[in-house]
Amino acid sequence: MQFSFRLPVATHILLCIERFKDEYKATSTFLASSVNVNPVIIRKTLGQLKAAGLVDVAAGVGGAKLTKSPEDITLWDVFQAVEEDEDLFHFQENPNPKCPVGRNIHGVLGDRLEEVRQHMLADFKKVTIADLLASIEAKEAAE
Amino acid sequence: MQFSFRLPVATHILLCIERFKDEYKATSTFLASSVNVNPVIIRKTLGQLKAAGLVDVAAGVGGAKLTKSPEDITLWDVFQAVEEDEDLFHFQENPNPKCPVGRNIHGVLGDRLEEVRQHMLADFKKVTIADLLASIEAKEAAE
DNA sequence: CTTATTGTAATCGATATCATTACAACACAA
DNA sequence: TTGTGTTGTAATGATATCGATTACAATAAG
16 A cells, blocks of 8 residues: 555656756656656646645746745645645544444544654655755766 | 555454453454454454464454564554555656656655655554553543 | 647546455364 | 354455546647
């Protein structure tokens, strides 16, 4: 069980926009060629990033730009933009209310799992687009 | 995007086995009536917990028992028993190798996300079946 | 008006999950 | 030995989600 491609794809998009901002217009076709997914997927994801206020997309003329500096965009922003804000795990809707375990498990286990999720979100906040771009440049320079 | 029912169901099973160990034989039918899923799901999950060494299941005569004390079983054990040990997110298989972002994103972003996953697993280790049972008893006593 | 692009809907195939039925294997008791 | 209750497992079906793809109206600029 895994999360979908969406966070990695959205992150890839933001990195490409920033990395090539002075060289290429960031159209869905251009971005699709780096990520290697269908341009429609790029447009949908770009739509989510736009709704979250992370990018501006030029209708008609084409191209996307970041609305903030890459130091100010974290994986948390990206995750919130492309994933539903929901529990980490599914819970059985109707456990047996006559069983002490059944009638309390959602509350008790759900609380613990929500804490885990909050830690995960806090971790996401520690990583910025600028960090990732710096790591990429470092790797490029290394070899 | 969420993880499946499996961790909550498996946890529910372990809690019921322990909670009712002196009152009822923990058959798949009995457990199914508390969790409210099909007994076959219980048997499959019980099979995973058995493979992970967390329970003994009596073939033929029926019933399951914990192999360790509930203080020594954590959500990490349960998670490992029922979920694949894989990346948290899918990555695009073939990003463009001619693009500096495309050829480095898996390495760079994958590393950060793996750290997040390790933190999540560490969080799971902090919660035991005994903790959860204590919380349930506390809730029961409260009202 | 032409051109390139975005935004969006619709459809398709693939995959995963859980529910359910069915049945052989098994352990124990009468 | 036979009967009963149970486990282990295979097979099937319904449902949901995801990503790929096609299609096309709306948009902006020359």
